[in-house]
Amino acid sequence: MQQEDLPVKPYAINYGVIFGAYSILMLVLLYAFNYETNTVISVLNFIITAAIVWYAIHVYKIDNGGQIDLTTAIKMGLAVGVIGGLIYGFYTYIHYELxxxxxxxxxxxxxxxxxxAQIEQQQMSAEEAEMTRNMSGVFASPFVLGTISLxxxxxxxxxxxxxxxxIKRNN
Structure with a gap:
């Protein structure tokens, strides 16, 4: 008889909320200390992101009797990312709006x-220049920043x- 897998949802919610809270904390700290993102901070953020997802998968595998497959690990990573990303994306919108x-x-x-500068360099027509100007305004909005973050x-x-x-799957 094959063992039933545990549901991913409780683990994803728990670690997704932790990931979202961590992401918000980083944004608030960068803002509070008036610090710009650089390569070191980006690498550190990725390492912590990887650690949170790894730990969620690790705990799930332990609780599931040492069993996990690749599909479940991918689901866990995506679920943690979606939950944490929605939390962070929502806060990003609020942060840059208010x-x-x-x-x-x-x-x-x-x-x-x-x-x-691009318009002058490429010698665009008036119509192309206007379209380019309109597009630049779309990308500089809190909603787009939140969506891109997500x-x-x-x-x-x-x-x-x-x-x-x-790495952790059972064959």
Missing amino acids: VEPEYITEMKTGMEAEME LSIIFKTFLVGLIVGM
């Missing part, structure tokens, strides 16, 4: 200057779930 709206203004100003987190946790699943 707490730090000047960041969006600075981003728009920088993008507009960059677009104007998609980035889902992609990272999928990759981590895949790699950890390949």
